[in-house]
Amino acid sequence: MRIKDFEFNLRELAGSMGDFGTLFPLAIGYFAVNGLHPAGLLVMMGLANIVTGIVYRLPMPIEPMKVLAATAIAQRWSPSLVYAAGFGTGIIWLILSFTGLVNKIAAVTPRSVVRGIQVALGIMLAIEGFKMVSTGWILGFVSIFIVILLRNSRYAPAAVVLMALGIAVMGFQHGLAGVVNPGFTLPMFTLFPPIEIWQGLVLAGFAQIALTATNAIIATSALITDYFPGKAVSERKLALDHGLMNVIPSFFGGMPMCHGAGGLAGQYYFGARTGGTNIIEGVIEISLGLFLASSIATLFALFPTSIIGAMLLLVGIQLTGFARSIKARELPIMALVIILSLLTNMAIGFIAALAVFHSVKRWGKDKKYLRWMVDI
Numbered sequence: 001m002r003i004k005d006f007e008f009n010l011r012e013l014a015g016s017m018g019d020f021g022t023l024f025p026l027a028i029g030y031f032a033v034n035g036l037h038p039a040g041l042l043v044m045m046g047l048a049n050i051v052t053g054i055v056y057r058l059p060m061p062i063e064p065m066k067v068l069a070a071t072a073i074a075q076r077w078s079p080s081l082v083y084a085a086g087f088g089t090g091i092i093w094l095i096l097s098f099t100g101l102v103n104k105i106a107a108v109t110p111r112s113v114v115r116g117i118q119v120a121l122g123i124m125l126a127i128e129g130f131k132m133v134s135t136g137w138i139l140g141f142v143s144i145f146i147v148i149l150l151r152n153s154r155y156a157p158a159a160v161v162l163m164a165l166g167i168a169v170m171g172f173q174h175g176l177a178g179v180v181n182p183g184f185t186l187p188m189f190t191l192f193p194p195i196e197i198w199q200g201l202v203l204a205g206f207a208q209i210a211l212t213a214t215n216a217i218i219a220t221s222a223l224i225t226d227y228f229p230g231k232a233v234s235e236r237k238l239a240l241d242h243g244l245m246n247v248i249p250s251f252f253g254g255m256p257m258c259h260g261a262g263g264l265a266g267q268y269y270f271g272a273r274t275g276g277t278n279i280i281e282g283v284i285e286i287s288l289g290l291f292l293a294s295s296i297a298t299l300f301a302l303f304p305t306s307i308i309g310a311m312l313l314l315v316g317i318q319l320t321g322f323a324r325s326i327k328a329r330e331l332p333i334m335a336l337v338i339i340l341s342l343l344t345n346m347a348i349g350f351i352a353a354l355a356v357f358h359s360v361k362r363w364g365k366d367k368k369y370l371r372w373m374v375d376i
Helices: 010-016 020-034 038-056 066-074 079-099 101-107 111-133 137-150 158-174 195-227 235-247 261-269 276-291 296-302 305-325 328-343 346-363
Strands: none
Touching (some): 010 261, 010 276, 020 305, 079 101, 079 235, 101 195, 111 137, 137 158, 158 296, 158 305, 195 261, 195 346, 328 346
């Protein structure tokens, strides 16, 4: 074990906060609409972060599964249905990992499709970030300036300063004395009817599998290679992760979780370089879940949206930069992924572009106007 695999400093602390933009809004929805208990959600997420950091010795984001979360919140699912859906998707990922099918999917996915997913995700994050900044222009612009000025600071990293600023704004606007109610709470053992596993998969789980394959498995593996060339992580290993971190937490109040290229980009952008990032984030989440479970939903809801938006906006812009590495012949496929992803969703963009790529590769060999689009 190399010492540099784990660092615990302000830079890693800042990196651990880099993907909070995807956690806050969905966690609030799970608490307020679906009735998930904060202790179970945060403690399970924290444990997943710690284990992941120790195993990979790299920054590796743990995020809510977005399709499942959005559907569950919009349709007001019961807590048991949320847990069942997470369990069901976890079982599918274990099957895909043990059979090696996920590696076969990755093997037939060209770089142009992967880059298209990354750029589309960057555009989506930037758009969402801009919307969030618009809720408070002055604070949003101040936050952007802080990020640009302090992003690489060792002594006052941008994300740490922004979290402190957000807490200060919360205290000034609402007063924290009446909001923070410390107390010790353990996660509860949770069960669900077996029929709800199928219901959760049909309602959103199968759609989530497609999105997870693109963003959380293939794109994340590619991004790890870009950021850490000597520490590649296979798609099969990431799939195994998704199985374990959804099957087990489902019985202790955990939400459906995944990795994600956007979260990794956020962590890296704000300073994450080692597995210490995940361990720090895990300790924070476990502490919040155990000692502030009765207050955390309110605290998340009161945190200034424009600060989170500024972080998302800049991370999104960074992700779009991966388009620079694309060659001219790869542009049509990448553009197809981006357009379809923005108009529909990333799963459809991925599947359609993959089909077009391999169709051209198989039947377009003798057509000069198609041949240049793929490496044949």
